[in-house]
Amino acid sequence: MKIHLIGIGGIGVSALAQYYLSKGHQVSGSDLVASEITDFLKQPGNGKAGMKITIGNFAKNIERDYDLVVHSPAIKPNNPEYKAAKKLGIKTQSYPEALGDLTKEYYTIAVAGAHGKSTTTAMVGLVLAEAGLDPTVIVGTKVKEFGGSNFREGKSKLLVIEACEYDSSFLHYSPKITVVTNVDKEHLDFFKTFNKVKTAFAKFIKRLPADGFLVFNDDDNQLPRIENPVFKSLGYSLKQKDAPKIKKLLVVPGEHNVSNALAVLQVARILEIPDNITFKALSQFTGTWRRFEERDLKIKNCLPGQGKLKIISDYAHHPTEISATLTAAREKYPKNKIWCIFQPHQHQRTYYLFNDFVKIFRKVPIDQIIITDIYDVAGRETKATSKEVSSEKLVKKINKKNVSYLPMRKLEEYIKLNIKNGVVLIIMGAGDIYRLADRF
Numbered sequence: 001m002k003i004h005l006i007g008i009g010g011i012g013v014s015a016l017a018q019y020y021l022s023k024g025h026q027v028s029g030s031d032l033v034a035s036e037i038t039d040f041l042k043q044p045g046n047g048k049a050g051m052k053i054t055i056g057n058f059a060k061n062i063e064r065d066y067d068l069v070v071h072s073p074a075i076k077p078n079n080p081e082y083k084a085a086k087k088l089g090i091k092t093q094s095y096p097e098a099l100g101d102l103t104k105e106y107y108t109i110a111v112a113g114a115h116g117k118s119t120t121t122a123m124v125g126l127v128l129a130e131a132g133l134d135p136t137v138i139v140g141t142k143v144k145e146f147g148g149s150n151f152r153e154g155k156s157k158l159l160v161i162e163a164c165e166y167d168s169s170f171l172h173y174s175p176k177i178t179v180v181t182n183v184d185k186e187h188l189d190f191f192k193t194f195n196k197v198k199t200a201f202a203k204f205i206k207r208l209p210a211d212g213f214l215v216f217n218d219d220d221n222q223l224p225r226i227e228n229p230v231f232k233s234l235g236y237s238l239k240q241k242d243a244p245k246i247k248k249l250l251v252v253p254g255e256h257n258v259s260n261a262l263a264v265l266q267v268a269r270i271l272e273i274p275d276n277i278t279f280k281a282l283s284q285f286t287g288t289w290r291r292f293e294e295r296d297l298k299i300k301n302c303l304p305g306q307g308k309l310k311i312i313s314d315y316a317h318h319p320t321e322i323s324a325t326l327t328a329a330r331e332k333y334p335k336n337k338i339w340c341i342f343q344p345h346q347h348q349r350t351y352y353l354f355n356d357f358v359k360i361f362r363k364v365p366i367d368q369i370i371i372t373d374i375y376d377v378a379g380r381e382t383k384a385t386s387k388e389v390s391s392e393k394l395v396k397k398i399n400k401k402n403v404s405y406l407p408m409r410k411l412e413e414y415i416k417l418n419i420k421n422g423v424v425l426i427i428m429g430a431g432d433i434y435r436l437a438d439r440f
Contacts, residue, residue, distance in 0.1 A: 002065055005029040006081050007072025008053060009038045011150055012164070013095050015138040016070065017041060017051060018151035019102070028052040030061050030081060040149070059084040066090050070098045073167045074377075099138065099161065100172030106136070106159035109267060110173050112204060113181030113217075114165070114197075115321050119252070120181055120260040121162040122288050123281075124267055125152055128160065130281035131273045135160050141315070142289035163204070165197065166190055170204045177270060178208050179215045179263050183222040184320050185356070189348035198224055215266045217259060236262040249283040252292060254328030290315040290434055292325060309423045310336075313437045317345035317430040319356040326364040329426055336424045339368040341411060341436070343429030344391060346377045351389045354397070361398045366426075369403045371395050372411060375431025411436055 005017050008029025014037045021027045031038055034055050042050040054061050062069065062084040069085040069092045077083070085092050093101075103110070111121040118141040125137035126145055129152070136154035137146065140162045146152045163170040163178075166187045183201050191197045202224035208214060216223050218237045237243070238259060246261045261282050268278040287293060293313040310333075316325045322342070329338055344350045350357065361369060371391045395405040406414055419425060427437045 001067040096169035110163040110175035112163040114184035116181040188352035343433035345430040
């Protein structure tokens with residue numbers, strides 16, 4: 001088949017593109033901007049040619065002999081490539097629809113939740129691989145053990161996927177094992193209310209078949225409790241007997257990662273994987289891209305006594321995630337000065353969770369917090385919310401001496417002039433803030 005993917009630079013769409021390529025299909029794609037991901041997809045590997053990637057969405061990118069055009073959920077009906085595909089009568093699917101079709105062909109393990117699903121998906125994939133079960137994995141982050149990719153090609157009938165709730169995407173999936181790490185006030189630009197978020201998760205859980213399994217976080221009282229379940233339910237708690245052992249063996253810090261790993265342990269036990277194999281795989285897990293990703297650096301052109309520091313690049317962009325990451329950093333580095341540079345992700349998220357951001361940044365145990373400009377997400381912003389919220393307004397409302405605003409263009413110079421040796425610098429956000437760490 002000839003398959004074209006619109007928005008191929010997205011973390012989910014790019015993994016699906018690699019799946020199609022692994023199955024011998026001819027794959028091309030386009031995105032509005034070049035990125036690490038589009039560069040990665042163009043590279044040949046494992047005996048396969050790289051993908052043809054076009055930067056920019058143009059009608060001419062759609063060829064008449066394409067068999068399928070898959071598009072990101074962010075793509076609108078007026079997109080020139082989408083319109084061209086429709087005009088030519090080519091089959092089109094959204095990413096969730098296309099992935100949903102795959103879940104029907106495999107024994108699928110779907111990992112959902114407001115937070116922790118990427119890490120948990122990666123952990124499940126690594127445990128299954130260690131057990132020799134050779135899973136295919138589609139995950140929303142790059143994993144070192146997958147060759148720095150967000151996709152692992154497997155030969156078995158096991159598929160592990162990250163199941164996102166945005167746009168109710170996960171309602172297209174047909175898993176045999178469902179993992180729900182937690183439920184939180186997330187993606188309110190789509191859901192509008194927290195009750196609608198919880199309703200969506202309840203619908204997702206009910207998609208399990210009669211012989212399916214549910215692994216859920218029994219510590220989270222926001223998780224829907226489904227009456228008369230037609231599946232086996234396994235809860236996990238930080239108070240259970242396995243928690244201390246897992247906390248001791250994990251390299252990745254934080255109570256939230258203990259919780260993630262306990263979910264993985266339950267999945268492994270459902271699949272009858274011996275605990276010693278699971279514990280070995282979990283102990284070797286060093287984290288994923290932009291999830292507490294640590295580097296020791298010496299920044300050039302700094303003043304004497306400055307520039308030797310540890311940088312942690314982290315994807316956290318929701319108040320709950322921010323709290324978990326910064327608390328884990330303080331736990332791991334109790335004696336160090338800790339700075340955090342945070343880039344809010346999306347005006348609408350900042351608008352809906354404004355008071356939650358204020359509460360979190362007032363209480364986190366961090367020495368210096370710099371909030372930079374909000375990262376706009378194409379296709380998911382409105383002019384109204386863009387005017388109503390800003391990083392400056394957020395800092396003003398937080399009203400703490402150690403919390404300040406600085407525009408993105410001034411961050412690099414400010415760090416070079418002010419940061420001292422031994423500081424732990426956390427560069428945080430789901431936008432392009434990670435490039436600041438890369439520049440150093």
